[in-house]
Amino acid sequence: xxxxxxxxxxxxxxxxxxxxxxxxxxxxxxxxxxxxxxxxxxxxxxxxxxxxxxxxxxxxxxxxxxxxxxxxxxxxxxxxxxxxxxxxxxxxxxxxxxxxxxxxxxxxxxxxxxxxxxxxxxxxxxxxxxxxxxxxxxxxxxxxxxxxxxxxxxxxxxxxxxxxxxxxxxxxxxxxxxxxxxxxxxxxxxxxxxxxxxxxxxxxxxxxxxxxxxxxxxxxxxxxxxxxxxxxxxxxxxxxxxxxxxxxxxxxxxxxxxxxxxxxxxxxxxxxxxxxxxxxxxxxxxxxxxxxxxxxxxxxxxxxxxxxxxxxxxxxxxxxxxxxxxxxxxxxxxxxxxxxxxxxxxxxxxxxxxxxxxxxxxxxxxxx
Numbered sequence: 001x002x003x004x005x006x007x008x009x010x011x012x013x014x015x016x017x018x019x020x021x022x023x024x025x026x027x028x029x030x031x032x033x034x035x036x037x038x039x040x041x042x043x044x045x046x047x048x049x050x051x052x053x054x055x056x057x058x059x060x061x062x063x064x065x066x067x068x069x070x071x072x073x074x075x076x077x078x079x080x081x082x083x084x085x086x087x088x089x090x091x092x093x094x095x096x097x098x099x100x101x102x103x104x105x106x107x108x109x110x111x112x113x114x115x116x117x118x119x120x121x122x123x124x125x126x127x128x129x130x131x132x133x134x135x136x137x138x139x140x141x142x143x144x145x146x147x148x149x150x151x152x153x154x155x156x157x158x159x160x161x162x163x164x165x166x167x168x169x170x171x172x173x174x175x176x177x178x179x180x181x182x183x184x185x186x187x188x189x190x191x192x193x194x195x196x197x198x199x200x201x202x203x204x205x206x207x208x209x210x211x212x213x214x215x216x217x218x219x220x221x222x223x224x225x226x227x228x229x230x231x232x233x234x235x236x237x238x239x240x241x242x243x244x245x246x247x248x249x250x251x252x253x254x255x256x257x258x259x260x261x262x263x264x265x266x267x268x269x270x271x272x273x274x275x276x277x278x279x280x281x282x283x284x285x286x287x288x289x290x291x292x293x294x295x296x297x298x299x300x301x302x303x304x305x306x307x308x309x310x311x312x313x314x315x316x317x318x319x320x321x322x323x324x325x326x327x328x329x330x331x332x333x334x335x336x337x338x339x340x341x342x343x344x345x346x347x348x349x350x351x352x353x354x355x356x357x358x359x360x361x362x363x364x365x366x367x368x
Contacts, residue, residue: 011023
């Protein structure tokens with residue numbers, strides 16, 4: 001396995017006049033070129049490179065699949081929890097201008113060059129706190145945990161990945177894509193508190209394809225549960241599923257999974273848990289020490305993690321993770337529970353709500 005560092009935050013993804021967009025992606029492409037040139041010396045095969053990433057990393061994978069400058073640099077891709085946030089240049093520019101104004105400068109190379117890196121982080125953190133107030137102009141991205149996402153600039157990233165994949169941009173690349181069941185649990189600032197009907201209605205109107213659908217399709221769910229569901233679906237679950245749909249439509253082969261296993265009551269199958277299981281960085285002691293760990297979780301974590309790692313490695317080495325490729329009619333999905341199974345995609349109710357929605361580039365709604 002080859003790991004890489006790349007620029008993140010403002011240095012990696014802010015729209016800055018005088019600098020290329022998506023500088024973090026340029027770093028990734030440089031690393032992949034290095035792999036092509038050098039991995040054989042370490043026993044690797046440059047014709048069988050698999051890229052994988054989670055969350056922002058999955059957003060990177062989805063972008064790399066469609067970027068002309070990344071063509072031919074890898075054979076397979078694993079995207080864990082693909083976010084649905086890809087920005088237009090207008091939206092990215094408005095965000096960068098707001099962060100730069102916090103520092104008393106404009107978002108240009110010349111004016112930002114003298115700003116210490118720590119100050120960029122502090123200014124970004126200050127804007128993150130204010131983002132919900134900007135939802136009328138920045139749109140639903142203002143309700144996410146970060147002001148930075150890939151910029152669909154027509155150059156480095158010509159189009160949002162769902163449209164590009166549906167047109168066959170990566171039909172020769174095998175894709176494994178999925179998400180966790182409780183994606184938004186990790187970010188839910190209302191967890192454990194009451195969500196009013198008014199708050200839920202505002203969230204549904206901003207995020208859901210049809211604001212009344214969630215109440216109709218999930219009649220047993222509380223307002224707090226619906227709040228978490230729609231955020232999970234909009235931000236990660238449906239973008240990941242739709243990526244498989246788009247790749248299939250474009251003539252490619254995709255496989256889907258969902259992690260439904262969790263080891264404690266508070267977090268459930270939360271965002272990033274699949275990442276910890278695949279890399280083996282969630283230890284038995286970590287699980288045992290959690291105050292609300294389930295009784296059998298210490299035994300189960302070893303079992304589930306081994307299954308996921310085996311499937312990831314089988315996919316990387318053979319192109320077959322062990323279950324049928326995704327088809328929009330059968331939707332065969334690997335579901336990781338205490339005893340992993342293969343069955344139709346589990347989140348059918350959410351899939352039905354979103355099946356006519358088309359994920360695309362997010363734009364600025366209103367200039368400030």
